[in-house]
Amino acid sequence: xxxxxxxxxxxxxxxxxxxxxxxxxxxxxxxxxxxxxxxxxxxxxxxxxxxxxxxxxxxxxxxxxxxxxxxxxxxxxxxxxxxxxxxxxxxxxxxxxxxxxxxxxxxxxxxxxxxxxxxxxxxxxxxxxxxxxxxxxxxxxxxxxxxxxxxxxxxxxxxxxxxxxxxxxxxxxxxxxxxxxxxxxxxxxxxxxxxxxxxxxxxxxxxxxxxxxxxxxxxxxxxxxxxxxxxxxxxxxxxxxxx
Amino acid sequence: xxxxxxxxxxxxxxxxxxxxxxxxxxxxxxxxxxxxxxxxxxxxxxxxxxxxxxxxxxxxxxxxxxxxxxxxxxxxxxxxxxxxxxxxxxxxxxxxxxxxxxxxxxxxxxxxxxxxxxxxxxxxxxxxxxxxxxxxxxxxxxxxxxxxxxxxxxxxxxxxxxxxxxxxxxxxxxxxxxxxxxxxxxxxxxxxxxxxxxxxxxxxxxxxxxxxxxxxxxxxxxxxxxxxxxxxxxxxxxxxxxxxxxxxxxxxxxxxxxxxxxxxxxxxxxxxxxxxxxxxxxxxxxxxxxxxxxxxxxxxxxxxxxxxxxxxxxxxxxxxxxxxxxxxxxxxxxxxxxxxxxxxxxxxxxxxxxxx
Numbered sequence: 001x002x003x004x005x006x007x008x009x010x011x012x013x014x015x016x017x018x019x020x021x022x023x024x025x026x027x028x029x030x031x032x033x034x035x036x037x038x039x040x041x042x043x044x045x046x047x048x049x050x051x052x053x054x055x056x057x058x059x060x061x062x063x064x065x066x067x068x069x070x071x072x073x074x075x076x077x078x079x080x081x082x083x084x085x086x087x088x089x090x091x092x093x094x095x096x097x098x099x100x101x102x103x104x105x106x107x108x109x110x111x112x113x114x115x116x117x118x119x120x121x122x123x124x125x126x127x128x129x130x131x132x133x134x135x136x137x138x139x140x141x142x143x144x145x146x147x148x149x150x151x152x153x154x155x156x157x158x159x160x161x162x163x164x165x166x167x168x169x170x171x172x173x174x175x176x177x178x179x180x181x182x183x184x185x186x187x188x189x190x191x192x193x194x195x196x197x198x199x200x201x202x203x204x205x206x207x208x209x210x211x212x213x214x215x216x217x218x219x220x221x222x223x224x225x226x227x228x229x230x231x232x233x234x235x236x237x238x239x240x241x242x243x
Numbered sequence: 244x245x246x247x248x249x250x251x252x253x254x255x256x257x258x259x260x261x262x263x264x265x266x267x268x269x270x271x272x273x274x275x276x277x278x279x280x281x282x283x284x285x286x287x288x289x290x291x292x293x294x295x296x297x298x299x300x301x302x303x304x305x306x307x308x309x310x311x312x313x314x315x316x317x318x319x320x321x322x323x324x325x326x327x328x329x330x331x332x333x334x335x336x337x338x339x340x341x342x343x344x345x346x347x348x349x350x351x352x353x354x355x356x357x358x359x360x361x362x363x364x365x366x367x368x369x370x371x372x373x374x375x376x377x378x379x380x381x382x383x384x385x386x387x388x389x390x391x392x393x394x395x396x397x398x399x400x401x402x403x404x405x406x407x408x409x410x411x412x413x414x415x416x417x418x419x420x421x422x423x424x425x426x427x428x429x430x431x432x433x434x435x436x437x438x439x440x441x442x443x444x445x446x447x448x449x450x451x452x453x454x455x456x457x458x459x460x461x462x463x464x465x466x467x468x469x470x471x472x473x474x475x476x477x478x479x480x481x482x483x484x485x486x487x488x489x490x491x492x493x494x495x496x497x498x499x500x501x502x503x504x505x506x507x508x509x510x511x512x513x514x515x516x517x518x519x520x521x522x523x524x525x526x527x528x529x530x531x532x533x534x535x536x537x538x539x540x541x542x543x544x545x546x547x548x549x550x551x552x553x554x555x556x557x558x559x560x561x562x563x564x565x566x567x568x569x570x571x572x573x574x575x576x577x578x579x580x581x582x583x584x585x586x587x588x589x590x591x592x593x594x595x596x597x598x599x
Contacts, residue, residue: 003382010379018367079363086327086359087380088352 004093011084011097015071016104022070024156029066030109033059037113049121053203054176059113060135061142061167061196064106068146069159071098076154091235095147099231102143107135124208130216131206138199141223144230145195151238170196175204181212195226296321296332297487303465303480308458310478311467314586317484319467320360323436326465327357339432353381356425360436362417366410370401370420373409374427381428388427395423399453415446422453426462433457435466439473451477475576485584498579505532507572508551509540513565530554542572 019025037055041048075081084094117123125131145166150159172178173187174196183191191197198219205216213219296318303309311319324330326337328348336343342350364373371392378388396402399419404412409420418438425433438454439447454477458464468474474481475495482492491498525534530551531543545551548571559566580586 006382007380010376014365014368014376017372018365078366079359079361080365082329083359083363084380085329086352086357087377088349088382089380090349 004090004096007087007089007093008097008100011089011094012101012104015067015098015101019067019070019074019101020105022074024160025066025070025105028069028160029063029105032066033062033109033113036062037117049123051177052117052121052123053207053209054174054200056110056114056117056135057138057174057196057199057203058171058176059110060106060139060199061170063109064102064139064143065146065149065163065167066160067102067105068098068143068150069156069163071101072147072150073153073156073159077156091239092231095151095231095234095238099140099143099147099227102146103136103139106139106143110135110139125206126208127206131203133220134199134202134206134216137220137223137227138195138203141195141199141226141230144227144234147234148230148237151234151241170194173197175200175212179212195223198222198226296325298335299482299484299487299489301482301489301492303463305463306458306461307479308454308464308466308477310474310481311465311484312469312471312474312478312481312580313467313484314469316486318487319469319484320436321487322484323357323434323465323467326351327355327434328352353428354430354432356428356430356433358422358425358433358435358438360440362414362421364409364417364421364424366408369406369408370396370412371405373420374424377424378427383428391427391429395426399423400449413446415442415449418442418446418450419453422450426457430462432463433465435464437467437469439468439470447473471575471577471580481576483580483583485586491583495576498583499574499576502574502579502582505544506546506548507542507544508548509537509542509568509570509572510555510566511540511568512559513567528554528558540568 033055036058040051040055072081075084081094085091146163149163149166153159153162169190173183173191174180174194175191176196180188180191180197180201192213197213201211201213202216202219202223205211205219211219214222299318299322301309311317311322313319321330325332326339326344328344328351331345336345338344339351340354342354344351365376368376371389374392374395375385375388378391379385383391393402393405396405399422401416401420401423404416404420409417412420422435422438435454439450442450451473454464454466466474466477478495480492480494481498483490483498493501525531525541525543528534528543528551530547530553531545534541534543536542543551543555552569556566
């Protein structure tokens, strides 16, 4: 177990050194959320402060999933992923490493955005621990979603396109702009199967908002469950594809 | 199933091979590879349909270089993929130093080094970082792995490239570093999949010298190649693989001896012109059964060497020519390959752009 975690750490570290500044990662993982934040600020500066928790979640979603599209799909194309399988490590360890690298990228990007926003706006966090836990656990959940998408395709652009099929509906249905309780009842169940919903809800609570879905700790448990489910599915798909 | 050469000699019997006990690894041979089949899709990353392995069996002795020789699609890479745990056989078993490649994949991976056909280290990492990363995944401590990485860079003549990105290296250097990375954990067994493919002549020669030196250090090597000369130069024993089946296994010398050849002499004449053979009448040499032109040489097929040499030397003097070089023809591994497989030499050359 310790060996597996250590190996996962080295894989994550290698991914961070190699891929943080790859162009697709910068455009989809950094610039896109940044543009999104700016666009919503310019549209309604007065209401913008209420959108910040949702936009931070969105930044986590895009940065982590973009990173996974690169570290998995790109390495599959170059044969580097297969190289990892020559080492005495399991597919589970490899993907844990890759998901961790993506999660670190997501947390880094989002914290930088957050620090910028806290300078510009009178933000107040009621529960810093919950905020930090929400950011970290959400980033793992989204990163594992990105891994799940990326192991299913061959090209980086396919991974980004497929990821958008998940990401864009989440933007509108997970409570970034429209509260989930305001959604038509026929759409609400869709919101409940989206990890972004729980991420936004728990981050909002950390900012002092009332929970809309469930107690924030339960949201974190649901996000953790998403992480393990996506990780398990990714392992299964990758094993099948590589052999 | 039993494979036989054309003269009826039994060269290989497909059955499970049991090895006597030995002190080093508990078996006389380092690898025991019992018949397995891989059917359906060729097990590669592109999942293209293609031939698969069709019940092959071989064993490799400790410290030898064992070659898998065959054209593209013969199943060489599939064999390495199965032995290195990347693919699973449809049936059968393969053991490496006592570990089953499917059931004890982790132990197998700890004891082997694999050099894939493509040099797939990480282009964004430096040479030293690539080696350290590889070592860390084998569980080697940071101090030890740094020492080992520097030692390998020295051994492979890459000290000056220590802090250069892998992506910036030449093909030959990339190949050398890929071999170095496969040795970071000091494995007793090394798999080399087409190690010199795509390299220039000098890089290929250097790499062959390195491979030979690894054997001298006691490493057991399984090498796949489609270069007949390379297999001849490097391998202690060779398995010829065609369409997923091993046709024969033997030493290069024994394979050459098994070839039925006519006696022949190659001669190069000093004042050769395209008209020499016609004008000077080689066909009149009675001790030559027939002759043919081979690049700058003439090959004469003969019955008796002494009488041919006597008649031929008189003939060239009479014609005012001189003999520049002459040598008797012994069967090459290429001849053996052609006779055993029924394939043409060109099939090996065309597929990967020529032999080295």
